[in-house]
Amino acid sequence: MKRPVAFFIIFALICYSSYAQNRWKIDVTNVDTTVVRGHLKLGGINPDGDKIVVNSHYLERNGEPIIPIFGEFHFSRYPADQWDQEIKKMKAGGITLIATYVFWSLHEPSEGHFYWDGDLDLRRFVELCGKNDMDVIVRVGPFDHGEWRNGGIPDWLYGRPIEIRSNDPEYLKYVERLYGQIGQQLKGQFHKDGGPIIGVQIENEYQHSAAPWGFTYDGAPRELTVARRDVGVTQIQVGINKSGNENSAIGAVHMKTLKKLAVDAGLIAPLYTATGWGYATIIEKESLPVMSAYAYPYWVDEPTPSPFYLYKDIHAKPDYEPVSYNPALYPSLGAELGTGMAVVYKKRPRVPQESLLPMMVREIGSGSNGLGFYMYHGGTTPSIGNHFYTEAFGLNLKSYDYQSPLGEFGFPEGSFYSLKVFNYFLRDFGATLAPCMTILPKTNPTTPANLNTLRYAVRSNGESGYVFMHNFQDHLKTSNIADNRIEVKATKGTYSFPNSGTFDLNVGSVAVLPFNIDFGGVKFKTAMIQPFCKVGNGYVFVSMKGLKPEIVLEGRHKVKGAKATVKGGDTVVSLPSGKAVEFSIDGVEFLLIPFEDALNAYTVNNRLFISNGIVCGHDTHELITTSPETEITVWPAANISVNNGSITKISSAFGSKWKVFLQEVKPALEIKKTDDRHIVLDASGMKWDGVNEVYLSFDYVGDRGICMMDGVLQTDNFYTSRPWLMGLKKYTDTLKDKEMYFYFVPMQKDAPYLSYLDSIPDFGGKKEYLSLPMPKVITEYKVTLVVK
Known part of the structure; x- marks a missing residue:
């Protein structure tokens, strides 16, 4: 029977796709999980019964590995x-x-x-x-x-x-x-x-x-x-x-x-x-x-x-x-x-x-x-x-x-x-x-120069565990590693990442993916999302670029807030890429956030905060930010007030979202560039009300910068291609009646460190080079948050 040309083209593409796919296989069934105990003269218990124990592989606190x-x-x-x-x-x-x-x-x-x-x-x-x-x-x-x-x-x-x-x-x-x-x-x-x-x-x-x-x-x-x-x-x-x-x-x-x-x-x-x-x-x-x-x-x-x-x-x-x-x-x-x-x-x-x-x-x-x-x-x-x-x-x-x-x-x-x-x-x-041992694939690269082979390892006890991977090598340039699929053979079956299709591991990316791991009573067969943290009785995961977010659960499960389909007896939960989503599985609450949001996420007192400022504290909540207008998302939802400034609730895809408005402060600093090498700071009029810290950022190009005050060297900087950042708070008392002097030394054309720099400036036929713009002033604020 004569077949149309299109059939052979499609068939060839399928064959090529299958051939081009990087399929990585690893067997963890024979892992040795032996742990030696009682041989080390280490460990102790405090008056409240807090007990620390050390074995041959990990530390334990109150019977739990840490x-x-x-x-x-x-x-x-x-x-x-x-x-x-x-x-x-x-x-x-x-x-x-x-x-x-x-x-x-x-x-x-x-x-x-x-x-x-x-x-x-x-x-x-x-x-x-x-x-x-x-x-x-x-x-x-x-x-x-x-x-x-x-x-x-x-x-x-x-x-x-x-x-x-x-x-x-x-x-x-x-x-x-x-x-x-x-x-x-x-x-x-x-x-x-x-x-x-x-x-x-x-x-x-x-x-x-x-x-x-x-x-x-x-x-x-x-x-x-x-x-x-x-x-x-x-x-x-x-x-x-x-x-x-x-x-x-x-x-x-x-x-x-x-x-x-x-x-x-x-x-x-x-x-x-x-x-x-x-x-x-x-x-x-x-x-x-x-x-x-x-x-x-x-x-x-x-x-x-x-x-x-x-x-x-x-x-x-x-x-x-x-x-x-x-x-x-x-x-x-x-x-x-x-x-x-x-x-x-x-x-x-x-x-x-x-x-x-x-x-x-x-x-x-x-x-x-x-x-x-x-x-x-x-x-x-x-x-x-x-x-x-x-x-x-x-x-x-x-x-x-x-x-x-x-x-x-x-x-x-x-x-x-x-x-x-x-x-x-x-x-x-x-x-x-911690109790999981490392198993390495036979394909494991043995030299830094091997940049095309997927770098991954598995930590497992034979039944469950995590897949670790990254795509980075110091002093060498890497490229995306495309069309990957990892198959982990364990005692309870084979676990595929992803469940179907392939993934790309982008330049600089990392991923830690669980298999056969229990989260709040919900056992994930596999997941193409990375565990991030626990918040109360809920769990937060992170989606990574190049990995299509999904969770595979054995058998049927009740899923709310996310698309779920049954395939081959498994429940496959499909999740959106690049945005946050709140969902539940069998009544357990989950939150998925993109990696970019995880960078700005913090847990304090059993709540998750996402903000472009740092949210920290122990018994209290503090926001440290360099912006007078800062957004904060809280999960689970909560009401927030601030001890200074004002706060407004705004719409949010999950939890509750707030915008904090602070009184912008422009520090009373007098900064003078007296010549091509010297900058003088007069902060005698500086008031610290409403200000947590003031930074000066010198984006200079030269050999080095030094800071002198009251005849004493305060700190110094060797130029490394990045701005020199200096905080003023620690010098508050002396700055009330003393000027601060910044002195910058030009870079020499034959300097021994030039090869370490991101780029070498154009000396234009001269033997030295110095570029010294005025410093940027960065004001940092600190606000106490009341969370209810």
Whole structure:
């Protein structure tokens, strides 16, 4: 029978479509879910019965698996009167645990004289964390690093006949005194007492890394803050140690000695942590080895694509391996996952904000059961006049912005919003995820250069779990990966993503998709939407670009507010792309919001808020915004009033929506550009009524900018292609009668850092370049919301 030409064209297109489709298959039926318990000398219970337990794969709290989310915030690098607000903002970002350093040299700048007041008030900071329901890990040193002068080892120890970072009795005498002081400050604040401190980090990067002593000479070899015997096994900053550690046995004794000194000083917590990367020495079975990943480090000579976007079994094979311990005995926990990076004068790596969420999805998808962000909140390194505490390595003398999600002055960067989408998922659904093991597909890329193969992994217990995927690689340009379909073979059947057809994974996109997971009594067979958070008895999900939103439920179910059809005995719930929808399944309430809305979504006191300002708080609700007109959507619906300004209800597709109107304030600032390199600020007439913060944004192009006031350097900035943002609130008192001077240095045509910049300016035949427009003034407001 003769067939029409159109038939063969259609047939050919179908065949081509089937051939071109990327079908990815993975079998999780034989996953080993063995967990070892009772072998670690860790854990504890508080007077209220709050119990923390550690097994070989994850942490448990009151019998439920948890995935902690650490945010590094150095209290001494930030004004004490703003700590409470910043802790609330970190909590709004999904942080569940704050890690902070105690810099020995700052608290004991001269021998025997300790300071614990003002911005150095460690106890006050911990108490504020507790009031905001935030757990704490105190990193007590004695060596911290943290881009701090001598890594925190006091200057007055230099040159003495003492072997620091060893069991030298004279050194231990000083450490014992330090720990004793910290113990006095924190008495009653540990978990065993009902306080917020659940962890203590002993030392840092021991027998792996060190800082240079601040006492140095131009051209002289760097002298490291280590015992002389450990010079050969020590490097500067994070890296791989393939040669091992000939002094590991001696180092292990020192670490156990430090822990004993800490316990004797009252530093008793359920968790003790120690750096685990690069053959660093831990306290065997008495501390958790915590890990790191820096894709944009300043300490390498030539930046190259990193392996930190390639899925692996990170529990069995940690990053920066080999390591000094048996990974099978400990959960994999990140503590220094680079959510930013310091810069030095010669090397100025800029961390793309879009790089951070894919890294974290890879980290958890690879089997980690804890995220730790270094830094999560930036700050300013204190100084005594113009005596600086910054590490002698060409760093900023004052600024410790670190390109953090919350910057030097608390201003949120793009990563604050994107990381929050993942943090909330881990916080609210970690109990189902933590016991799941990582299974890798046979197609798993093994080199960063493989950009065409879908990067994905599955975490499963054999019956249920999550599919993790992302499309990002540092230092390389990726493209969309189109027409994908993933089939997961589990013990209860095969789960397809999507149920029919294919999906595209766009450049920079991520997705975490559940299969056979129960949400409020409704078991999702599969879903092409990502779990976001719990709100009361309801659940919020996120739709991702390139993925057509749908839910597949086994059998028949009662669905309201969304289109549902029965296919092959399953109920398929079809949901709209790119917009929010409220629906219910068998009486359980669900809300689907686009990824763009999730970036601006917050949970406070069992409600979801979506706003272009930050909504935070603990017992109260606060709105922090840079716009005098701000919209807020609340789910479930609620009535809102404000303590200042006015508020109006407007129409909303779900929940209730409100518009807040504030009295616009134009700060009384007199800003003068006196010549091509200098800008002078006079804020003597500034009134702070109705204003939470005032930022100056300098969109200059040059070598560096510095800020001086009253003869003292206040902060500084190395140009990295992004504007320099500076907050004024911390300088309020001095600004009343002192001018602030900004001095900008031109970029040289032969500057060593030019290759790090987004673009190199046209020098026009000159040897230097400086573009200095007037700064932009950004006013920030804070409003108390009354929600009923």
